Amino acid sequence: MTACLNKEILKIGLVSISDRASQGIYADQGIPELQSWLESAITTPVEFETRLIPDEQPIIEKTLIELVDQSACHLVLTTGGTGPAKRDVTPDATLAIAHREMPGFGEQMRQVSLHFVPTAILSRQVGVIRHDSLILNLPGQPKAIKETLEGVKDTEGNVIVRGIFSAVPYCLQLLNEIYVETDPKICDSFRPKSARR
Numbered sequence: 194m195t196a197c198l199n200k201e202i203l204k205i206g207l208v209s210i211s212d213r214a215s216q217g218i219y220a221d222q223g224i225p226e227l228q229s230w231l232e233s234a235i236t237t238p239v240e241f242e243t244r245l246i247p248d249e250q251p252i253i254e255k256t257l258i259e260l261v262d263q264s265a266c267h268l269v270l271t272t273g274g275t276g277p278a279k280r281d282v283t284p285d286a287t288l289a290i291a292h293r294e295m296p297g298f299g300e301q302m303r304q305v306s307l308h309f310v311p312t313a314i315l316s317r318q319v320g321v322i323r324h325d326s327l328i329l330n331l332p333g334q335p336k337a338i339k340e341t342l343e344g345v346k347d348t349e350g351n352v353i354v355r356g357i358f359s360a361v362p363y364c365l366q367l368l369n370e371i372y373v374e375t376d377p378k379i380c381d382s383f384r385p386k387s388a389r390r
């Protein structure tokens with residue numbers, strides 16, 4: 194079933210995928226990091242729906258399907274479980290429920306992340322479309338959230354490598370006509386001139 198997506202208020206699903214945080218062994222930092230970065234970057238109306246779940250492929254698949262098909266999220270961001278370890282299955286679950294792939298997001302995240310850690314190539318993160326919604330995997334390290342969304346900047350704040358969020362507003366506009374704006378001091382939204390309002 195395709196949910197009817199709101200054209201005025203951006204709804205974002207935030208999914209933290211962590212065995213230990215979901216068992217209370219440590220406090221989850223994934224959802225707070227995601228939400229605070231998005232609240233500082235997005236200047237148009239936005240609401241969130243959050244989930245904290247273990248690294249279990251059937252639970253991840255069910256959560257992503259629910260957030261898109263029932264909760265009508267335009268965008269779903271996951272954090273955690275993208276590496277090569279046996280229990281890192283987030284990209285596998287995301288691909289299993291995807292309708293189309295958006296390979297540029299994973300490629301750009303790995304480009305950005307190589308400026309921060311040499312192990313960036315160990316993240317199997319993917320971007321996909323399900324129905325009219327975009328789903329993006331981010332790595333599990335809480336600091337990786339800002340790094341991948343915002344990109345690489347020099348000490349004066351000039352962008353050296355664009356973060357992936359720069360391309361998200363135009364992607365959502367093409368997918369479901371919602372017009373999302375961001376604070377250019379944090380993250381400039383790229384759109385061709387003909388698509389600007």
Ligand SMILES: Nc1ncnc2c1ncn2[C@@H]1O[C@H](COP(=O)(O)OP(=O)(O)OP(=O)(O)O)[C@@H](O)[C@H]1O
Binds near residue numbers: 219280
């Ligand atoms: N939700 C989270 N909250 C706080 N720290 C986290 C979270 N997820 C991951 N981390 C930190 O980032 C590291 C790498 O994340 P990864 O997704 O590989 O987790 P992991 O080592 O499989 O462990 P777990 O799934 O139990 O969080 C973790 O070892 C942990 O230090």
Ligand SMILES: Nc1nc2c(c(=O)[nH]1)N[C@H]1C(S)=C(S)[C@@H](COP(=O)(O)O)O[C@H]1N2
Binds near residue numbers: 310334338
């Ligand atoms: N920006 C950024 N990307 C990153 C990292 C990071 O600290 N910052 N950690 C890397 C490491 S060490 C791993 S193993 C992979 C997968 O991480 P995950 O299993 O936590 O998703 O992401 C990589 N990508």
